Amino acid sequence: MTRPTIIALAAGLSLAAGLAPPAPAAASGFALEQDAAAPERSADLRAFMDDYLDALHKRNPEWVGLSIGSDEYNHMLSDSSAQAQLAWTKRVLSWYMTLKQMDRAGFTEDDHLDADLMLYQFSTAIEASGLKRWQMPVNSMGGPQVWLPQMGGRVPLTTGEHYDDWVARLRQVPTAIGDAIDNMRLGIEEGRVPPKAAVEPAVDQAMAQASEGYLSNPEASPFYTPMRALDESDARTAEAARIIAEEITPAYAELAMFLQNEYLPACRETFGISDSVDGVRAYEIALREHTTLELTADDVHNTGLSEVARIRAEMMETIQRTDWASDGPGSRTRFASEDALFAAFVDYLRTDERFYYDDPNDLLVGYRDIAKRMDAEMPKLFGMMTRLPYGVKEIPLFAAKSAPTAYYYSGSVSGGVPGNFMANTYALDQRPKYDMVALTLHEGVPGHHHQIALAQELEGVHPVRKLGGYTAFSEGWGLYSERLGLEVGEDLVDDGVYRGLYADPYDDFGRLNFEMWRALRLVVDSGIHAKGWSRQRAIDYMLANGAITELNARSEVDRYIGWPGQATAYKIGQLKISELRARAEEALGDSFDVRAFHDALLGAGALPLPVLEARMDRWLANEQAQANAG
Numbered sequence: 001m002t003r004p005t006i007i008a009l010a011a012g013l014s015l016a017a018g019l020a021p022p023a024p025a026a027a028s029g030f031a032l033e034q035d036a037a038a039p040e041r042s043a044d045l046r047a048f049m050d051d052y053l054d055a056l057h058k059r060n061p062e063w064v065g066l067s068i069g070s071d072e073y074n075h076m077l078s079d080s081s082a083q084a085q086l087a088w089t090k091r092v093l094s095w096y097m098t099l100k101q102m103d104r105a106g107f108t109e110d111d112h113l114d115a116d117l118m119l120y121q122f123s124t125a126i127e128a129s130g131l132k133r134w135q136m137p138v139n140s141m142g143g144p145q146v147w148l149p150q151m152g153g154r155v156p157l158t159t160g161e162h163y164d165d166w167v168a169r170l171r172q173v174p175t176a177i178g179d180a181i182d183n184m185r186l187g188i189e190e191g192r193v194p195p196k197a198a199v200e201p202a203v204d205q206a207m208a209q210a211s212e213g214y215l216s217n218p219e220a221s222p223f224y225t226p227m228r229a230l231d232e233s234d235a236r237t238a239e240a241a242r243i244i245a246e247e248i249t250p251a252y253a254e255l256a257m258f259l260q261n262e263y264l265p266a267c268r269e270t271f272g273i274s275d276s277v278d279g280v281r282a283y284e285i286a287l288r289e290h291t292t293l294e295l296t297a298d299d300v301h302n303t304g305l306s307e308v309a310r311i312r313a314e315m316m317e318t319i320q321r322t323d324w325a326s327d328g329p330g331s332r333t334r335f336a337s338e339d340a341l342f343a344a345f346v347d348y349l350r351t352d353e354r355f356y357y358d359d360p361n362d363l364l365v366g367y368r369d370i371a372k373r374m375d376a377e378m379p380k381l382f383g384m385m386t387r388l389p390y391g392v393k394e395i396p397l398f399a400a401k402s403a404p405t406a407y408y409y410s411g412s413v414s415g416g417v418p419g420n421f422m423a424n425t426y427a428l429d430q431r432p433k434y435d436m437v438a439l440t441l442h443e444g445v446p447g448h449h450h451q452i453a454l455a456q457e458l459e460g461v462h463p464v465r466k467l468g469g470y471t472a473f474s475e476g477w478g479l480y481s482e483r484l485g486l487e488v489g490e491d492l493v494d495d496g497v498y499r500g501l502y503a504d505p506y507d508d509f510g511r512l513n514f515e516m517w518r519a520l521r522l523v524v525d526s527g528i529h530a531k532g533w534s535r536q537r538a539i540d541y542m543l544a545n546g547a548i549t550e551l552n553a554r555s556e557v558d559r560y561i562g563w564p565g566q567a568t569a570y571k572i573g574q575l576k577i578s579e580l581r582a583r584a585e586e587a588l589g590d591s592f593d594v595r596a597f598h599d600a601l602l603g604a605g606a607l608p609l610p611v612l613e614a615r616m617d618r619w620l621a622n623e624q625a626q627a628n629a630g
Contacts, residue, residue: 001407001443001475001570042111044102046462049114052095053464059088062151062169067456068463069414071156074165077172081179082186085134092129096122113604113611114462120608128285131278135187136194137180138259139562140201140402144177145255149209149222150396156415157226166226167236170243173223174251181258188266191277196267197535198562201402203259208398210253218244222396272529273564283529286565290471291572292608297530300568304522307571308545311516312342318512319345321505346547355432355506360394360425366433367392367423370440373501377488378445383595384602386453388412390419390444400426404559405552406439408448412456419449430551434510437501438482442514446598447481448474455605465605471566473606476573479518482511487594509547516546517556518574521567525560535561576609577601580616587620591627 057064061073099119104112137143151169156162187193214221218241219228227240274280287295316338319325324345335341349355357363371392378385388411395403403424411419421443424431441447451474456466489500502508520542527533527541535557542553560567580601585592600619607615 001404001448001478039108042107045107045111045115048095048099048102049118049462049464052118053462053467055091056464056467059084062154064467066154066156066412066415066417067410067466069412071162071165071415074155074162075168077169077176079179080134080137080176080183082134082183085132085183089126089129092122092125096126110461114465117465117607117611120611124289128289131282131285132187132190132192135183135190135192137183138202138263139194139198140205140558141562143202143205144173144180145202145206145209145252146399148173148176149398152222152225153420154409154417155226156417157229158416163227163230163234163236167240167243170223170240170248173243174247177251177255181255184258184263188263193263193267193276195271195561196264196269197271197558199259199264199267201558203256203264205398205402206252206256206259210249210256214249215245218242218249221249222398223248271535271561272532274529280530283564286529287568290565290569292470292472292610293572295568295572297526300522300572301526301531303575304519304524304526304571307519307575308516308523311512311519312545315509315512315516316342318505318509322509324348343544349432349434349506349509349547350549355434356429357431357433358428360428363425363428363431364392364394364423366436367421367440370437370501371421371444374441374445374485374488377501378450380488381446381484381594382450382598384454384599386450386457388419388449388453388457390421390449390453392444393420393422395422395424395426397426400424402555402558404555405431405435406443408443408452410448410452410456413453419453421449427551430549432510432547432549434504434506434547435514436510437485437507438511438514441482441485441501442478445481446484447478450481451477451602451606454602458603458605461605469606470608471569472573472576472609473612474573475570476575476577476609477602479515479570479574480577482514485511513547517542517548518567518571520545520548521556521560522571524557525565525567528557528560529564573609576613580613584616584620584623588623588627591623596623 053064053068057068057070057073058076060078061076062078065071065074096119099115099122102115104115107115138145152166155166157166184193209221211221218224221244223244224240227237230237268275270276273282273286276282283297287297287300291300319341322345325331329344329348335344357366368391371390390411394400395407403426406421406423409420409422411417421440443449458466485501486498487500489503499508502511524533524538524541528535528538538557538560539550539553542548542556543550548556556567581597584597601612601616604612604615
């Protein structure tokens with residue numbers, strides 16, 4: 001997953017909701033649309049987009065600046081106060097009306113696409129604005145106790161002014177924490193509070209930043225990390241240390257006490273968003289935002305049930321290729337039913353030491369090895385390659401306990417920041433080796449890093465188009481990418497079937513387990529938020545139908561509780577991308593070129609699924625015309 005993935009940064013609302021900024025995306029036409037003699041673009045639209053980008057940059061300077069390679073507002077932090085939230089909503093509505101009324105005479109096709117996508121983002125943000133998500137800025141996955149301490153690893157530090165900017169940002173951290181507290185108090189007054197289960201881990205996260213050790217040794221704080229490159233005699237190091245000890249650490253102590261003593265007692269005991277003050281409408285909006293499709297909770301739930309059954313059948317076949325089955329313990333004759341066999345195999349995976357590292361560094365090295373193996377296979381799948389490198393880093397300990405198994409942080413060529421696949425080394429006995437190939441392909445290449453970095457590097461598009469995003473596209477691509485490991489690698493054949501990087505049946509089971517995980521999300525997310533499922537029922541369902549560990553099951557369910565609808569986008573997006581590829585393969589036959597298909601799919605950055613489908617239909621028609629002409 002991108003960390004966390006995209007809701008509505010283009011409308012400036014996701015940070016206000018306490019979530020991490022979305023991964024950047026961009027757009028441009030595929031080859032057939034890029035004519036050297038292309039008509040001149042609309043000056044009015046360009047000016048509109050320039051104005052919007054500047055406002056968005058000021059609103060989200062930490063993330064927008066990195067994405068577009070600008071350090072103009074690096075001295076600022078986002079203003080998340082209630083006044084700023086309400087004022088921004090008014091501006092979004094004003095922009096929407098201005099753009100909707102703009103004269104489109106003379107618009108090029110790219111102008112129409114830019115305008116339509118911005119209108120889509122604005123309208124989505126306006127619809128969601130009534131939910132006032134900014135009144136619930138803290139949960140186990142996000143909030144000032146999670147994102148601000150990690151900010152130092154995502155800023156350019158190449159000039160003296162950059163260090164001045166960092167000290168200026170440190171001075172604003174207590175204000176950001178205070179605004180979050182004020183917003184939560186407003187939420188309490190209006191009855192808009194999250195489930196208690198989604199907030200409880202945030203207390204320890206805040207306390208980690210309120211450590212007494214930072215009072216006496218502020219240099220140990222993650223907020224001090226950027227200053228370590230300076231000489232100790234530099235006055236800025238002393239000022240940074242003072243701010244951390246005297247202002248930031250006490251502010252986090254205040255946040256922790258507020259969460260423990262005032263916020264948690266006011267939070268809901270129920271789990272589903274339909275039980276909140278905003279009712280079932282809040283879930284319907286969340287599904288539209290994350291999937292970009294008009295789907296009901298029943299649509300999502302039933303699709304999930306169907307996919308669970310299909311993937312389960314493939315998992316049973318894969319089990320029979322393992323040494324566990326062939327050497328005797330897993331023989332079908334020893335079990336009364338396939339359910340019993342599956343349960344025994346999953347228990348073996350969860351308990352046998354062969355499937356787990358006992359050293360965090362070994363886990364990181366294992367991920368890096370897989371990443372380098374996949375790097376060499378990329379030309380088989382793509383014609384377009386990104387210039388931005390990526391690495392594998394450890395999720396900080398203060399966030400790891402409640403964090404998912406891994407996530408991706410985007411970087412920037414212009415900002416001098418690489419992309420990073422962030423891996424969780426907490427509780428190694430819950431991080432199985434057989435999941436690692438699929439997870440690396442999802443978070444690194446050909447998944448999030450390749451898609452997001454390509455979007456950042458596309459030319460001929462307005463920078464504002466690099467800031468919008470759509471979870472169903474980005475996470476659908478990540479899940480689709482996991483299966484691409486079957487199409488690369490050495491000529492490894494098992495039982496007459498080419499399995500690429502998944503030649504080891506345990507790795508292949510891990511791939512299917514990850515796909516099952518995303519199918520289970522459709523069932524569980526809709527179950528919790530629309531069908532009254534309890535937290536324990538959701539956990540039990542995941543444990544019964546996948547090889548997910550209990551820690552991951554609990555962490556995942558808590559994530560769904562705290563982030564309604566987001567988890568449904570993975571499978572919905574992957575199904576659409578797979579459908580588009582199957583359609584192209586059938587229509588083009590031997591003329592189908594997977595590299596051309598992937599380049600076209602990613603060549604306009606992240607798009608809503610209906611827009612993506614229309615684009616790929618045009619690409620397919622063009623490919624058919626060329627094949628027929630040849």
